[in-house]
Amino acid sequence: MAIEGDKIKSAPRRLRLGMVGGGEGAFIGGVHRIASRIDDRYELVAGAFSSDAARSKSSAAALLVAPDRAYASFEDMAGREKARPDGIDVVAIVTPNHLHMPIAKAFLEAGIHVICDKPLTTNLKDAEALAALVKRSGLGFCLTHNYTGYPLIRQAREMVRAGALGKLRVIQAEYPQDWLSTKLEATGQKQALWRTDPAQSGPVGSLGDLGTHAYNLIRFITGLELEAVAADFQSFVEGRRVEDNAHLMLRFKGGARGLLWASQCAPGNANNLKVRFYGESGGLEWAQENPNLLVHSPLGEQPRVLSRGGAGLGGAAGAATRIPPGHPEGYLEGFAQLYRDFAEQLSARLEKRAPDPMALLTPTVDDGVDGVRFVTRAVESNQKNGAWVVY
DSSP states (O other), rough: OSSSSOOOOSOOOEEEEEOOHHHHHSHHHHHHHHHHHHTEEEEEEEEEEOOHHHHHHHHHHHHHTOOGBOOOOOOHHHHHHSTTTTOEEEEEEEEEEEGGHHHHHHHHHHHEOOOOOOOSSSSEEEHHHHHHHHHHTTOOOOOOOGGSSSSHHHHHHHHTTTTTTSOOOOOOEEOOOOSSOGGGGTTOOOOHHHHHHHHHHEEESSSIIIHHHHHHHHHHHHOEEEEEEEEEOOOOSSSSSSEEEEEEEEEEEEHHHHHEEEEOOOOOSSOOOOEEETTTTEEEETTTTTTTTEEETTTSSSSSEETOOOOOOOHHHHTOOOOTTSOOOHHHHHHHHHHHHHHHHHHHHHTSSSOGGGOOOOOOOOHHHHHHHHHHHHHHHTTTTTEEEOO
């Protein structure tokens, strides 16, 4: 490991990656595997790919993982990988939400770094406990809010924090989809089943799955701290056990005000994440479905379209750009950027050097706690008929 008696003495090398979840029929596991390989910094060598032992082994075989490193449970995997001289450096957790806490805990206690899909946990008590464990362990932890890896999101962060918009006044974020406009979970569709089951997804649906991404981008770009939230949830599809639409008003410290909308039942929206920022001297807008453009509107001037890979961008955007302008770059590369940045952080530990400062923008366990707290306060507000709840 990269801390406390490193097993690995030679560097640089590919990091040995394990995975929990992401077996046959899973979507996000494949995304993580592709992202881990784009920059050739990881090698998948072990996994507990399913809670079904036979399915875990067949998934491992399809992924060319050695049979003796295809595990029937994450507990077994953590213990046996810890004991191996060539054990994994880092584990990727790509399971339904309710399993994030016990899996992360097991691997942290085994001395193994963690990459975890969002949200961090399904409740605030667990999130805070996990954050405390990460700090005690001294291990690396990356939460894959993948949109923070997009080049023009990092450009927006540089511009806003450098004062390009002046003092922020209004923030709008929305993340609508339409795939749950009908009761898809009743058909047995795997992704719909667990995302609409409070026992697996947590107490929210669209807000946890989508709204936390929008909120995370607000925080990542602006650095503003939330002061209070007022939330109104709807379950438009009859019989659905979690909300499929959420409207929130946000008050930030320092005076900025915000609106956030998350929906999984908005026909015509595939993955329509957008963020807009308006300050005293200008505005900024970015849309995930056209992620290579950022619109900057200085007050009293014509809007300026900034293009990924184009002239005049800052260092953060350049460091997150892989291919020349005009070629689409987006979702997979956003995930890959977090994997590459985290690899740099872990490799720096192995090589006992300082990491590249441009690689330090990965979401942390503290960002995860912030997201779970955001959901918790929004739930409280909705239960109080949309009353303002102090953050």
